[in-house]
Amino acid sequence: MAQPSLKIDHILYLLTMDRERRIVRDAAVIVENGRISRVGKAAELASVRADRVIDGRAMVVTPGFFNGHMHISYGHPVRGIFPDEQASPLVHVFNLQSAMTEDEEYHATLLGLIELLKSGTTCFLDPGSTKFPDACLQAYQDAGIRVILGECVTDQESPWALPRYPAAEAVARTDSFIAKWHGKLEGRIHAWAMPFSYETCSTGLLQALKRVAEQHGTGLTLHHTTGQKARQESVMRYGHTPTAYLQSIGVVGPSVLLAHCLGLDEGEVDCIARTGTAVAMCPVTAAKSGRGVPEHGRMPELLARGVKIALGCDSPNNCNHLDIVRAMNMAAIQYKDARQDLRQVPAEAALEMATIHGAHAMGQGDELGSIETGKKADLVCFDTQRPEWQAIWNPVNNLVYNADGRSVHTVVVDGRVVVDDYRQMFADESRLFAKVQEIGEQLQARTGISFARSKWPMS
Ligand SMILES: [Zn+2]
Numbered sequence: 474m475a476q477p478s479l480k481i482d483h484i485l486y487l488l489t490m491d492r493e494r495r496i497v498r499d500a501a502v503i504v505e506n507g508r509i510s511r512v513g514k515a516a517e518l519a520s521v522r523a524d525r526v527i528d529g530r531a532m533v534v535t536p537g538f539f540n541g542h543m544h545i546s547y548g549h550p551v552r553g554i555f556p557d558e559q560a561s562p563l564v565h566v567f568n569l570q571s572a573m574t575e576d577e578e579y580h581a582t583l584l585g586l587i588e589l590l591k592s593g594t595t596c597f598l599d600p601g602s603t604k605f606p607d608a609c610l611q612a613y614q615d616a617g618i619r620v621i622l623g624e625c626v627t628d629q630e631s632p633w634a635l636p637r638y639p640a641a642e643a644v645a646r647t648d649s650f651i652a653k654w655h656g657k658l659e660g661r662i663h664a665w666a667m668p669f670s671y672e673t674c675s676t677g678l679l680q681a682l683k684r685v686a687e688q689h690g691t692g693l694t695l696h697h698t699t700g701q702k703a704r705q706e707s708v709m710r711y712g713h714t715p716t717a718y719l720q721s722i723g724v725v726g727p728s729v730l731l732a733h734c735l736g737l738d739e740g741e742v743d744c745i746a747r748t749g750t751a752v753a754m755c756p757v758t759a760a761k762s763g764r765g766v767p768e769h770g771r772m773p774e775l776l777a778r779g780v781k782i783a784l785g786c787d788s789p790n791n792c793n794h795l796d797i798v799r800a801m802n803m804a805a806i807q808y809k810d811a812r813q814d815l816r817q818v819p820a821e822a823a824l825e826m827a828t829i830h831g832a833h834a835m836g837q838g839d840e841l842g843s844i845e846t847g848k849k850a851d852l853v854c855f856d857t858q859r860p861e862w863q864a865i866w867n868p869v870n871n872l873v874y875n876a877d878g879r880s881v882h883t884v885v886v887d888g889r890v891v892v893d894d895y896r897q898m899f900a901d902e903s904r905l906f907a908k909v910q911e912i913g914e915q916l917q918a919r920t921g922i923s924f925a926r927s928k929w930p931m932s
Contacts, residue, residue, distance in 0.1 A: 478888055479504040479850070480522075483515045484529035485857060486868040490536050490828045490843040494821070496868065502534065504850040507888035512844055525890075527883060531858045533868050535824070536843050537595025537619075537851030537886060538797040539831030541753030541783025542694075542732045544602040545585040546570060546578050548789030550913035554924050555790060565922045566790060567633040572920045575605040577912045582609045583900055584909050585795060586616040590897060592796040592878025593853040594618075595886045598753070598785075598835055600694055600732060601625025601667035606654065614658055615899035617891040619851070621835060623667030623694070624650045626682070631673045640678040643668075647682055651689045661887065663836070666693040671715055671724075679724045692728045692836045694753070700736030700769060716741035725750045730834055732785065735759060735769040742771055746778035751834035754826075755785040756803040757792040767811035772804065776822055781838075783831035784823075796878035797827050805873050820873035849887060856882035856895075 480503050487500035489512065501518040503511040511518055547570035555562045573581070582603065589597055596619035603609055606622055613620050626643035627635045638646065647666050654664035666682040668674040674682075674695075686693040699707070699715040711718040716737065719725050725748040732753045737745070745752065752775055759766050775782055784800045786792045792800070801823035808817035832842025840849050857865060861875045884892035891897065917923040 478506070478524050479527070479885065479890070480518075480525070481527045481529045481532070481534060481852070481854065482518075484532055484534045485865075486533045487512070487844065488533065488535045488824070488868065488872075489845065490825070491845045500529070500534075502844060502852065504852075504885065504888045507850055509844060509846055509848050509850050512846055527854065529854065531856060532882065533855040533857055533862075533872060534844070535593070535853045535855070535872070536828045536832075536841070537853055537884065538593045538827045539783050539835055539837075539842065540589065540594045540597035540786055540795070540797050540800075541730060541831055541835055542600055542755055542785025542787055543585075543589070543597040543795065544788035545582050545597070545599045546602040546604065547573055547581065549581045549584045550577065550909050550916055551922075552789040552793060554917070554922075556924055556928070559924070562790060563633055566788070567635060568920055569916060569922055570602060570604075571634045572916060573604065575608040577916065578603065578605050579608045579612060580905060580908050580912060583612045583616075584905055585789070586612055586618055587897055587900060587902065587905075588795040590616060590618055590884055590892050591881060591895070592798060593855075593881045593884060594795070594797050595851040595853070595884065596832075596835065596837065596841065597621070598665075598694060598730070598783075599623075600696070601669070602788075610657070613662065616897070617661070617886045617889055617899075619661045619663075619837075619886065621663045621665055621692075622654055623647070623665040625667050625669055626678070627669045627673035628675050628678045629673050631669070635669050635673060640675055640681065643678055644681045644685060648685050651685065651691060655689060655691055659887065663691060664689075665691050668693070668695045670696040671719060676722050679719075680722055683724050683729070686728060692730060693724070694730040694732060696733060697731035698733045698735050699738070699741060703736065704738065714738065714741055716744045720744050720748060727751060728836065730783070733759075734771070734775070735764050735766075737771045739774075742774045742778065745775065746780050751781045751783070753783045753785045753834060754804070755787040755792060755800070756807055757794070757800055758785075758787040760803060760807055761793070762791060766807050770808065770811060773808055773812070773817050776818065781830050781834040782826050783834035784826045798872065798876060798878040801827050801873050802877070820869050823873050824869055850885055851887070852883075852885040853881055854883040855880050
């Protein structure tokens with residue numbers, strides 16, 4: 474009989490995120506052929522041998538994290554260039570993105586993957602910003618991460634440099650993109666339809682893209698932000714609020730993931746909940762870009778209605794970091810402040826969004842998102858031998874409120890160790906950092922988009 478490939482033994486706290494949300498002390502997890510074969514107390518599994526045994530005595534182990542909205546392509550080389558008061562950086566963002574070459578995007582992506590994996594994200598959705606997926610395939614393969622990819626399409630005018638095609642071409646491109654990419658890398662790559670937003674796509678295009686996603690058995694994501702002004706315009710144009718409009722044209726349901734979702738009114742929350750539509754919210758972007766979470770944030774109402782919410786980090790120039798643990802922290806604290814109510818978005822809800830609920834929102838909840846027998850083995854081991862983890866009484870509170878992704882010690886995807894004792898094995902970090910810095914210089918010179926490097930004298 475073949476030996477199990479991996480055992481994590483004597484785990485200090487195992488946060489299973491299973492149906493009962495069991496937390497097991499002195500636990501063990503056995504991984505065979507990329508899947509979790511047994512989960513239990515270390516004593517019950519003491520006789521099970523493995524090719525490799527990881528000592529979990531100082532570790533808190535969670536499922537791999539999901540990031541439901543993460544523009545990976547352009548941001549790293551120009552991260553942090555915008556001064557805080559830059560009114561609307563989006564026009565620059567899309568100009569920088571559209572100016573990237575294949576080689577530049579590959580290196581920026583590789584850096585993004587390192588940051589994601591080393592802070593525990595094992596699956597992320599890039600909302601159509603990658604222009605050269607062929608060039609980036611090697612990076613996805615080397616990193617061993619899960620990715621949901623798609624081609625961003627629009628067929629209407631927009632203030633930004635977005636890819637725009639006649640509707641039929643946008644549909645054909647999406648169809649062939651999904652056919653080519655879905656299921657690649659032993660199933661770690663999923664491909665979805667990715668219209669940019671309802672404002673930049675015609676009704677016919679949105680409906681056709683939903684059909685394409687259905688035909689391939691995959692999903693569709695788009696940016697979705699409403700609010701009073703957007704509602705007024707939408708009612709004038711379509712006779713419905715933005716969310717009711719999407720429902721009226723059939724672009725809702727469990728295979729649809731609406732990103733950001735700020736400014737929803739009660740009817741829109743109800744529409745999302747009734748139709749089982751999924752949501753990706755980016756709490757740090759909402760706060761950092763002054764989007765008025767007290768007025769526009771509806772995460773507590775969506776959670777109360779059982780909507781499956783994934784957390785997102787958006788981009789390296791919106792949220793700036795790619796650390797989903799910090800996004801959990803922001804989700805758990807910002808609504809307490811916004812509502813002046815400590816019951817809002819408990820730490821447990823934040824962890825659910827980053828794991829099992831995020832997995833469901835991203836169409837992978839049956840295979841991932843919890844540590845249970847039979848599920849794919851995506852695991853994160855946090856090192857608690859660090860000051861910020863001490864003292865440990867309630868490991869969920871410790872994770873969400875005191876730790877961050879920098880205490881991630883080991884990461885497993887599909888049963889393979891991809892971060893080992895804080896190190897990744899697929900890229901030379903110091904060479905890559907220098908390369909990305911150089912790309913940033915070239916990109917700014919080429920586009921003419923650059924800002925003072927400091928408000929203070931720099932010599
Ligand atoms: Zn976005």
